[in-house]
Amino acid sequence: MSDPLRRAAAILTVDLGAVVANWIQLRDRVAPAECAAVVKADAYGLGVARVVPALRDAGCRTFVVAQLEEALAVRAALGPDSGARVLSLGGLPQGSEAEFLANRILPVLNHLGEIAAWRAFAGGQGRALPAVVHIDTGMNRLGLGPDELDRLAANLDWLQGVDVQLWMTHLACADEFDQPMSAQQHLRFQDALARLPRALASFANSSGIFHGKPFHFDLARPGCALYGVNPTPHRANPMAGTVRLDARVLQLRSVDSPMTVGYGAAHRVEGAAKIATIAVGYADGYLRSLSGRGHVHVDGVPAPIVGRISMDLITVDVSGLPDGAVRPGGLVELIGPNRPVDTVAAEAGTIGYEVLTSLGRRYHRVYAAP
Numbered sequence: 001m002s003d004p005l006r007r008a009a010a011i012l013t014v015d016l017g018a019v020v021a022n023w024i025q026l027r028d029r030v031a032p033a034e035c036a037a038v039v040k041a042d043a044y045g046l047g048v049a050r051v052v053p054a055l056r057d058a059g060c061r062t063f064v065v066a067q068l069e070e071a072l073a074v075r076a077a078l079g080p081d082s083g084a085r086v087l088s089l090g091g092l093p094q095g096s097e098a099e100f101l102a103n104r105i106l107p108v109l110n111h112l113g114e115i116a117a118w119r120a121f122a123g124g125q126g127r128a129l130p131a132v133v134h135i136d137t138g139m140n141r142l143g144l145g146p147d148e149l150d151r152l153a154a155n156l157d158w159l160q161g162v163d164v165q166l167w168m169t170h171l172a173c174a175d176e177f178d179q180p181m182s183a184q185q186h187l188r189f190q191d192a193l194a195r196l197p198r199a200l201a202s203f204a205n206s207s208g209i210f211h212g213k214p215f216h217f218d219l220a221r222p223g224c225a226l227y228g229v230n231p232t233p234h235r236a237n238p239m240a241g242t243v244r245l246d247a248r249v250l251q252l253r254s255v256d257s258p259m260t261v262g263y264g265a266a267h268r269v270e271g272a273a274k275i276a277t278i279a280v281g282y283a284d285g286y287l288r289s290l291s292g293r294g295h296v297h298v299d300g301v302p303a304p305i306v307g308r309i310s311m312d313l314i315t316v317d318v319s320g321l322p323d324g325a326v327r328p329g330g331l332v333e334l335i336g337p338n339r340p341v342d343t344v345a346a347e348a349g350t351i352g353y354e355v356l357t358s359l360g361r362r363y364h365r366v367y368a369a370p
């Protein structure tokens with residue numbers, strides 16, 4: 001059989017060493033607080049099956065996902081004997097209590113109904129069962145709102161049977177360092193904690209960590225920064241890039257008269273030009289909004305994407321590159337040292353999170369071990 005790496009249309013290289021180095025940097029930054037790893041959405045597209053064992057071996061003891069199915073995948077990746085905690089942010093789907101218990105997954109209880117359901121289930125088990133309780137301090141998305149918090153504080157027996165491992169909340173504007181929302185949420189969280197039974201607390205996502213010590217509480221929950229997205233926009237990125245995406249040149253053609261390129265004839269070439277067709281498209285999560293806006297790098301030199309992104313292909317104007325720099329069968333860089341995720345995201349009109357979580361399933365994946 002031919003070499004899969006040589007025939008691959010596009011190659012996604014995940015640097016697990018960089019993921020681990022990023023986690024260690026954040027762990028040291030928040031110590032003595034604990035540093036969890038948010039691995040929802042298949043570890044932001046990088047792959048839970050490889051990312052979770054790498055972080056476990058580096059010493060990470062708490063993993064966070066959004067859904068029960070994801071939590072089960074993390075449990076499987078951890079292996080049966082792992083003492084690591086797995087938190088599922090999306091609450092307690094109806095009738096799923098036994099699944100949480102059997103797989104040692106901590107539900108994040110987001111409203112009084114879920115607290116009541118967990119309490120009832122614990123009653124049936126004849127013992128208190130661990131869970132996390134989410135308090136909404138300004139997102140208005142998930143968590144106990146102000147009314148529910150008042151009712152809980154007035155009826156603390158509603159927590160009987162709920163072994164609260166953590167009170168948590170989530171920042172709305174963590175990546176904006178010059179506005180007051182984060183400080184307001186901090187105050188509301190402190191007020192809530194003062195009215196509730198003592199337990200550990202969790203506040204900061206990636207950007208929240210960079211607001212400093214008072215925002216670290218007992219457990220930080222970084223996600224994007226682990227994967228190299230800049231948690232401090234408008235400042236230098238303190239994190240290492242973790243993914244590299246290279247795609248194959250399928251054809252190179254020279255044109256020398258006015259003509260158009262691609263669907264919708266969206267790009268018009270006026271004179272002599274060289275157009276390279278590259279084997280990646282929106283079916284790979286290479287966002288269509290990069291049409292006519294994105295760039296690729298060849299030997300460190302940028303070349304503009306022209307025309308529309310199609311399902312499997314993009315077209316790039318490589319006229320500015322020396323002859324021979326682009327050859328059919330060669331590779332160009334779409335994400336990597338010259339093209340950080342945040343740069344690609346800016347060109348696509350989105351955020352690094354979306355670029356990563358869109359990474360396709362069709363890529364040939366290579367994992368560089370820590």
Ligand SMILES: *Cc1c(COP(=O)(O)O)cnc(C)c1O
Pocket residue numbers: 038040089170204205206207221222223224225
């Ligand atoms: C996704 C998520 C995180 C991680 O956020 P990042 O900005 O990626 O660090 C933390 N906490 C909650 C509740 C989340 O939903």
